[in-house]
Amino acid sequence: MGNVSINKLDISYDTTFILNQLDLSIEDGEFVVLLGPSGCGKSTLLNAIGGLIDTTGGSIYFDGNDVTWADPKDRGIGMVFQSYALYPTMSVEKNMSFGLRIAGVDKETIARKVDWAAKLLQLEPLLKRKPASLSGGQRQRVAIGRALVRDAGIYLFDEPLSNLDAKLRTELRLEIKKLHQKLKSTMIYVTHDQIEALTLADRIAVMKDGVIQQLDTPYNIYNKPDNLFVATFLGSPSMNCLEGTLYSNGGKVTFFSADMLLDVSDYQFMKEPDDGQHVTMGIRPEHIQTLEADKEDANLVSGVIELVEPMGSETLIWTRFTSQQTLSHSVSSELVFAKGERVNVKIEPSKCSFFDTETGFRI
Numbered sequence: 523m524g525n526v527s528i529n530k531l532d533i534s535y536d537t538t539f540i541l542n543q544l545d546l547s548i549e550d551g552e553f554v555v556l557l558g559p560s561g562c563g564k565s566t567l568l569n570a571i572g573g574l575i576d577t578t579g580g581s582i583y584f585d586g587n588d589v590t591w592a593d594p595k596d597r598g599i600g601m602v603f604q605s606y607a608l609y610p611t612m613s614v615e616k617n618m619s620f621g622l623r624i625a626g627v628d629k630e631t632i633a634r635k636v637d638w639a640a641k642l643l644q645l646e647p648l649l650k651r652k653p654a655s656l657s658g659g660q661r662q663r664v665a666i667g668r669a670l671v672r673d674a675g676i677y678l679f680d681e682p683l684s685n686l687d688a689k690l691r692t693e694l695r696l697e698i699k700k701l702h703q704k705l706k707s708t709m710i711y712v713t714h715d716q717i718e719a720l721t722l723a724d725r726i727a728v729m730k731d732g733v734i735q736q737l738d739t740p741y742n743i744y745n746k747p748d749n750l751f752v753a754t755f756l757g758s759p760s761m762n763c764l765e766g767t768l769y770s771n772g773g774k775v776t777f778f779s780a781d782m783l784l785d786v787s788d789y790q791f792m793k794e795p796d797d798g799q800h801v802t803m804g805i806r807p808e809h810i811q812t813l814e815a816d817k818e819d820a821n822l823v824s825g826v827i828e829l830v831e832p833m834g835s836e837t838l839i840w841t842r843f844t845s846q847q848t849l850s851h852s853v854s855s856e857l858v859f860a861k862g863e864r865v866n867v868k869i870e871p872s873k874c875s876f877f878d879t880e881t882g883f884r885i
C-alpha cells in the first residue's frame with residue numbers, strides 16, 4: 523500500500539515560503555517524478571514526504587493516515603539520496619542490513635531480506651566488499667538495496683543517479699525502472715534530468731518556484747504542455763516559440779507572425795480564440811516536416827538555412843523563415859543540407875501548441 527495525498531502543504535524557512543499550498547495526489551504503485559530547475563523545491567517536497575523537515579502548514583496522508591508529524595522511521599518509506607553515504611568500514615552486506623540491525627530485526631529475517639535485495643540488484647558477488655572497492659554505480663545500487671530491505675510501500679529517490687557518468691546513469695535508470703515493475707511500490711523520484719523523467723515516470727510533476735506547473739503523463743507533458751514554462755523546460759533543443767497574432771473568422775483561424783502566415787484551423791483550441799489575440803506558437807524541431815523537393819502545400823513555409831548541426835542519428839537545421847526568427851528543425855542524417863540553401867517545410871497545426879502570450883497558458 524502506498525497512496526500519498528498532500529493537502530495544502532506549506533514549507534517556509536524563516537519568512538520565505540518554499541512551498542505554498544501545494545496539493546499532490548499519488549496513486550498506490552505509481553512512479554511519479556518531480557522535475558524542475560535547481561532551487562524549485564523538489565528536495566524540499568521529497569523531504570517533507572519523508573518526514574525529514576517540518577511542515578509549516580497543511581497535511582500529508584499515506585493510505586488515508588495522517589503522517590504529517592510522524593517520525594521518518596514510522597512512515598514505511600525507503601529513501602535513496604544523491605550522495606550514497608555508505609559506511610566506509612562496513613561491507614556491502616553490513617551497509618545494507620544496518621537499519622534492520624539497529625531496529626532489532628532478527629538475524630534470519632535480515633539475511634533473507636539482504637539476499638533478496640542483493641539478488642534483485644545483482645549485488646550478490648559484492649556482499650563482502652567494502653564501499654571503497656566499488657564503482658559509483660555499484661555504490662548507488664548498495665544505497666538502493668539499503669532502502670529496499672526496509673520493505674517499504676513508498677520509496678523516495680533524490681537525484682540518485684546524478685553523481686554517475688552518462689553510461690552508468692542509463693544502465694541504472696533501466697534497473698530502477700525494472701525494479702519498479704517488479705516491486706509495484708510507489709516511487710517518488712526527484713531529478714532535473716528530463717530524459718530520466720520521461721523514461722521513468724508514470725506521471726511527471728513539473729515544478730517551478732515551489733509550484734507544480736503540470737502533473738501529467740510524459741506524453742502530455744512533452745506534447746501538450748499546459749504553459750510556456752513546461753513547453754520550454756522540456757526538449758533539447760527546446761521547442762521553437764514564435765510570437766504572433768491569431769485571426770479568427772467563421773471557423774477559419776490564421777496565425778500571423780512577422781511575414782509568416784499559417785492556416786491553423788485544424789488546431790484543437792480549448793476554446794475559440796479571440797480575433798486578434800496575441801499568442802505564442804510552439805513547435806518542436808522534430809515536428810516540423812522538412813520537404814525534400816518543391817511541393818505545393820497550404821502550410822508550406824520557405825526559408826534559407828543558416829546553420830547545420832549533425833547530431834549523429836539526425837541533423838538539426840536552423841533556418842530563417844521570417845525576417846525576425848530562425849527555427850530549428852530536425853531531419854534524418856541521411857539527408858544532406860547546406861548553409862545558404864533554400865528549404866521548404868510544413869508546419870502541421872495539430873503538432874503545434876498555442877499559448878496566450880500574456881498569461882503563458884495553453885489555449
Ligand SMILES: Nc1ncnc2c1ncn2[C@@H]1O[C@H](COP(=O)(O)OP(=O)(O)OP(=O)(O)O)[C@@H](O)[C@H]1O
Binds near residue numbers: 540561562563565
Ligand atoms: N535549510 C534551508 N534554509 C533556508 N532555505 C533553504 C533551506 N533548504 C533549502 N532552502 C531553499 O529552498 C529552495 C528550494 O530548495 P530545494 O533544495 O528544495 O531545491 P531543489 O529543487 O531540490 O534544487 P536542486 O535541483 O538544486 O537540488 C531553495 O531556494 C533553497 O535555497
Ligand SMILES: [Mg+2]
Binds near residue numbers: 565
Ligand atoms: Mg534537490
